[in-house]
Amino acid sequence: xxxxxxxxxxxxxxxxxxxxxxxxxxxxxxxxxxxxxxxxxxxxxxxxxxxxxxxxxxxxxxxxxxxxxxxxxxxxxxxxxxxxxxxxxxxxxxxxxxxxxxxxxxxxxxxxxxxxxxxxxxxxxxxxxxxxxxxxxxxxxxxxxxxxxxxxxxxxxxxxxxxxxxxxxxxxxxxxxxxxxxxxxxxxxxxxxxxxxxxxxxxxxxxxxxxxxxxxxxxxxxxxxxxxxxxxxxxxxxxxxxxxxxxxxxxxxxxxxxxxxxxxxxxxxxxxxxxxxxxxxxxxxxxxxxxxxxxxxxxxxxxxxxxxxxxxxxxxxxxxxxxxxxxxxxxxxxxxxxxx
Amino acid sequence: xxxxxxxxxxxxxxxxxxxxxxxxxxxxxxxxxxxxxxxxxxxxxxxxxxxxxxxxxxxxxxxxxxxxxxxxxxxxxxxxxxxxxxxxxxxxxxxxxxxxxxxxxxxxxxxxxxxxxxxxxxxxxxxxxxxxxxxxxxxxxxxxxxxxxxxxxxxxxxxxxxxxxxxxxxxxxxxxxxxxxxxxxxxxxxxxxxxxxxxxxxxxxxxxxxxxxxxxxxxxxxxxxxxxxxxxxxxxxxxxxxxxxxxxxxxxxxxxxxxxxxxxxxxxxxxxxxxxxxxxxxxxxxxxxx
Numbered sequence: 001x002x003x004x005x006x007x008x009x010x011x012x013x014x015x016x017x018x019x020x021x022x023x024x025x026x027x028x029x030x031x032x033x034x035x036x037x038x039x040x041x042x043x044x045x046x047x048x049x050x051x052x053x054x055x056x057x058x059x060x061x062x063x064x065x066x067x068x069x070x071x072x073x074x075x076x077x078x079x080x081x082x083x084x085x086x087x088x089x090x091x092x093x094x095x096x097x098x099x100x101x102x103x104x105x106x107x108x109x110x111x112x113x114x115x116x117x118x119x120x121x122x123x124x125x126x127x128x129x130x131x132x133x134x135x136x137x138x139x140x141x142x143x144x145x146x147x148x149x150x151x152x153x154x155x156x157x158x159x160x161x162x163x164x165x166x167x168x169x170x171x172x173x174x175x176x177x178x179x180x181x182x183x184x185x186x187x188x189x190x191x192x193x194x195x196x197x198x199x200x201x202x203x204x205x206x207x208x209x210x211x212x213x214x215x216x217x218x219x220x221x222x223x224x225x226x227x228x229x230x231x232x233x234x235x236x237x238x239x240x241x242x243x244x245x246x247x248x249x250x251x252x253x254x255x256x257x258x259x260x261x262x263x264x265x266x267x268x269x270x271x272x273x274x275x276x277x278x279x280x281x282x283x284x285x286x287x288x289x290x291x292x293x294x295x296x297x298x299x300x301x302x303x304x305x306x307x308x309x310x311x312x313x314x315x316x317x318x319x320x321x322x323x324x325x326x327x328x329x330x331x332x333x334x335x336x337x338x339x340x
Numbered sequence: 341x342x343x344x345x346x347x348x349x350x351x352x353x354x355x356x357x358x359x360x361x362x363x364x365x366x367x368x369x370x371x372x373x374x375x376x377x378x379x380x381x382x383x384x385x386x387x388x389x390x391x392x393x394x395x396x397x398x399x400x401x402x403x404x405x406x407x408x409x410x411x412x413x414x415x416x417x418x419x420x421x422x423x424x425x426x427x428x429x430x431x432x433x434x435x436x437x438x439x440x441x442x443x444x445x446x447x448x449x450x451x452x453x454x455x456x457x458x459x460x461x462x463x464x465x466x467x468x469x470x471x472x473x474x475x476x477x478x479x480x481x482x483x484x485x486x487x488x489x490x491x492x493x494x495x496x497x498x499x500x501x502x503x504x505x506x507x508x509x510x511x512x513x514x515x516x517x518x519x520x521x522x523x524x525x526x527x528x529x530x531x532x533x534x535x536x537x538x539x540x541x542x543x544x545x546x547x548x549x550x551x552x553x554x555x556x557x558x559x560x561x562x563x564x565x566x567x568x569x570x571x572x573x574x575x576x577x578x579x580x581x582x583x584x585x586x587x588x589x590x591x592x593x594x595x596x597x598x599x600x601x602x603x604x605x606x607x608x609x610x611x612x613x614x615x616x617x618x619x620x621x622x623x624x625x626x627x628x629x630x
Contacts, residue, residue: 055458077460085458091451093379095386100379107375108461110368136386152455 006069008033008160008191009054014063015215016049023049025215026063031193031208036186038206038223039195042305046215047195051162054193055085067160081109084153087164087195091149092137098124098148099133102155109156123151127181143174150181161185163194167201179204199304203227211304218308227299233273234303237280238265238293251287255279260306264292269299269307369462376469380443381476393439394481398432399488405552406492413553416594418587422496425489426506426582427551430575432485433478433514434546440474440518441534444525467627471518478514482507496582506581509608513574516615522623545571550579554596567598570611577604 009031016024024046031037039047052058053065056076065072067079092101099120106116124133127147137145146166153161166182167175182205186192196202202209203223210220219226235256239245245261253259256268256276270276273296284291384390402424405413410420447453447466456466486494486507496503521538528534548562549555549571555563566572580588580601591597597604 052454057454057457080458081460083458085455091455093452094450095383096379100382104375104379105455105459108372108456108459108465110371110460156460 006033007031007066008035008068009037009193010064010066011050011054012064014050014053014060014065016053016058016060022215024053024060024063027212027215027217029210029217029220031191033191034186034189035207036192036194036205038202038209039193039212040197040199040202040209040304041195041212042197045212047212048164049215050212051085051164051193051195055083055162056080081156082158082160084156084158084161085164086150086153086161087166092145092152094138095136097134097136098129098140098151101137101148101152105152105155111156119155123154127151141174142170143177146170146174146178147181150178154185158190160191161193163192165195165197168197175201199299211308213305213309219304226304229304229307233270234267234295234297234299235270235273235276235280236262236265236267236293236295236297237284237291238295240264240290240292244289248284248287248289251283251289252280255283258307262306267303267306269303365462369465369468372461372465373468373472376465377472377476380470380473383443384477390439394436394477395484397435398428398481398485401431402428402485402488402492409552415554415591415596417590418583419493419495421489421493422583422587423554423579424552425485425494425496426579427549427575428485428489429482429507429510429578430513430549430551430571431546432481433510434517434542434571436474436478436481437514437517437521438535438538438542439477439521440470441521441525441528441538442531443474444470444522445529445534446531448526448529449531464624464627467522467623471515471522474518475511475515478511482511497584497587498580498582499584502581502584506578509581509605510574510578512612513570513608516612516619519616519619519623523619523626526623526626545569549575550596551575555598556595570608570615573604573607573611577601577608580604 007030009029011027011029014024014027015022027046027050029037029039029050039050041047049058053060054067054072056072056079059073068082070079070082072079093104096104102120102123103116106119111119121130121133124130127150129144129148129151132140132144137148140148150163150166153163163182167178170178179201182192182194186205192205194202194205206223208220209223209226210217211226212218219229237248237252239248242261242264245264245266249259249261249266252266252268256270256279259266259268268276268280277294277296281291281294384394405424405428406421410424413420413423415423444467447470453466457463486503498506521534524537524541525534528537548558548566549569550566551571555566555572558566576597579591580597583591585601588597588601592600599607
């Protein structure tokens with residue numbers, strides 16, 4: 001790829017409506033070649049709809065969507081030859097073996113027969129699936145399945161890769177393995193757009209992050225920039241009940257500006273967690289308010305959301321949704337859940 | 341948002357991906373379809389229940405009608421087993437057509453069609469691969485059922501060419517039905533719903549037909565439907581061809597047939613062409629839309 005400054009992926013004012021649901025309400029984003037871009041948001045925010053537009057699966061109602069300078073609506077075939085799609089809902093065939101799945105994708109990418117065979121073996125080895133390659137996928141563990149899914153998206157060596165919630169539902173160990181694999185891919189110069197519900201995942205993998213909500217980008221920047229907005233750490237003080245939390249808010253906010261009530265807790269973004277915690281406890285003790293619990297932690301997507309939108313991301317977040325949750329692209333289903 | 345130069349970074353990154361001439365596109369469509377036919381057929385080797393549904397069920401119908409009900413059904417001048425077997429072929433392919441709906445609905449539900457849509461393949465091969473696989477499966481079932489038929493006493497006298505022609509006619513009808521069921525599968529998008537929609541459509545077509553009993557044994561109001569619906573037409577065409585012109589003439593004389601074998605064959609071809617002409621475009625439109 002040339003060292004051109006044109007973005008590898010670009011959305012400009014893209015809208016998409018399914019029935020009553022405005023899935024995308026004018027999304028703008030640009031991904032530089034060879035970088036990783038994280039699209040962060042809760043379920044239903046529009047992340048997946050944005051990916052479906054960019055991967056030519058659905059057409060946008062308005063706006064411009066380009067991959068490698070090619071408009072997805074006017075050159076869908078050329079776009080498809082340059083992209084790979086993997087993740088939560090781009091499924092593989094349960095009944096076929098790992099090798100058969102990869103060969104099928106190779107054939108459908110119009111590779112020569114010898115290349116189809118060679119590439120499948122190569123990918124099985126690279127993704128540590130050689131031993132399992134001749135077993136049907138239904139015998140695979142969740143982590144193996146995701147690895148094969150990722151391998152399937154790489155068969156035709158696409159320069160641009162889309163990963164939809166690549167590690168949702170995986171155990172921590174498998175998640176770490178998959179992250180390592182993704183980092184290797186990126187080191188090869190692949191441009192990657194990934195969607196996730198986890199700030200940690202975006203933080204681990206992405207050069208830039210866009211936070212998306214109700215079909216629009218509400219913040220974007222590097223992970224460091226987003227965290228700087230949040231403060232380095234989050235201080236969370238729990239109380240006996242909601243009423244106590246509300247009565248304690250003023251006291252906490254006096255020491256830690258930006259504090260907000262969340263259920264029975266008050267939380268505040270702070271720069272210096274330990275010192276600020278002592279200040280807060282001292283102030284609460286002075287005010288005669290009992291504290292039920294105290295936590296100092298890294299900011300989460302939830303904190304970003306509370307900060308940016310004033311409401312919790314978890315309201316419609318469903319990390320336990322089945323791995324293939326409702327991708328059915330019929331009009332009526334898409335209307336309810338277009339961006340699972 | 342910064343506005344960058346409108347350079348086209350890697351439009352040339354994969355030259356083979358450039359839009360291709362129509363001729364090679366057709367060749368790719370054939371290759372993609374073949375790859376997906378193979379994929380769909382592999383499922384039969386992995387899911388034994390599919391094989392049971394495909395082969396055991398029609399054999400049970402043969403045994404049921406040959407040995408349980410058959411004794412009470414009298415056809416003038418024709419052994420019931422000879423009357424029955426062409427009807428069984430019709431019943432197999434009509435019931436079997438549900439598998440097109442179920443297969444497509446499952447693929448839609450699992451998300452694998454989303455992956456196919458993101459690949460540089462010819463998209464409509466997804467539909468052709470499914471109906472093609474069902475055509476291959478139906479061919480296998482028809483051959484097996486011919487053998488089963490002979491084993492239970494089926495002795496067609498129409499000659500090899502006419503029997504082969506009858507099988508082809510039944511298979512062509514099955515292929516047309518597959519496209520109706522493809523539309524059903526794409527619309528409902530889950531396997532249970534596909535079955536729930538397909539079965540009430542196919543059940544009366546199969547049983548209110550000439551497949552198992554002569555239409556002229558039914559009450560008059562039912563004959564109006566049964567005599568003209570496509571399963572009767574196709575089954576009687578296959579029956580006339582397989583059993584030979586003498587038997588066909590007898591059947592016509594006794595009112596079991598209401599036209600000649602040729603008449604049934606022509607009507608069958610008309611039905612097949614009409615179904616394909618309506619439902620292939622509808623299924624393709626539904627696939628592109630969803």
